Amino acid sequence: MWIGLLWIVGCYGISIAVLHILFGTRKERSRNPARVLVITKNNENQIEWYLRSLFFFSRFKGRELQTTILDEGSSDDTIKIIERLSHTHSIELGSDLAYRSVDDYLGQHEKDSVIVVNLSNQTDLAEIPFVT
Numbered sequence: 001m002w003i004g005l006l007w008i009v010g011c012y013g014i015s016i017a018v019l020h021i022l023f024g025t026r027k028e029r030s031r032n033p034a035r036v037l038v039i040t041k042n043n044e045n046q047i048e049w050y051l052r053s054l055f056f057f058s059r060f061k062g063r064e065l066q067t068t069i070l071d072e073g074s075s076d077d078t079i080k081i082i083e084r085l086s087h088t089h090s091i092e093l094g095s096d097l098a099y100r101s102v103d104d105y106l107g108q109h110e111k112d113s114v115i116v117v118n119l120s121n122q123t124d125l126a127e128i129p130f131v132t
Helices: 002-029 047-061 078-085 102-108 122-126
Strands: 034-040 065-071 091-093 114-118
Touching: 034 047, 034 102, 047 065, 047 078, 065 078, 065 102, 078 091, 102 114
Parallel strands: 034 065, 034 114, 065 091
Antiparallel strands: none
């Protein structure tokens, strides 16, 4: 009976050690944050849902996320929603930075992998990336 109990405890110990080893290597790979560039124009109905979903799935997958929003002249409350969300999430507004266009942003982040999402484009909405 004791041998069976030790066998079970040993198996649990080995599985815990294997998980720690795998988690440690996974953590090393995800040191670089994922970069997401979101392009908006009058998207007050989608922006909050999209950003909250994006940050939820990034936390769920354990991946740090750097999000930049480029607004193309919204006349609705899109900017106000983004500013409110930026208090609780790491969101940069492109107009506050040196990024005036998508090409400026991609030019300054050539070495990084950037996910570009245009919320005004229905095909981009159908293929919403949730932090690969």
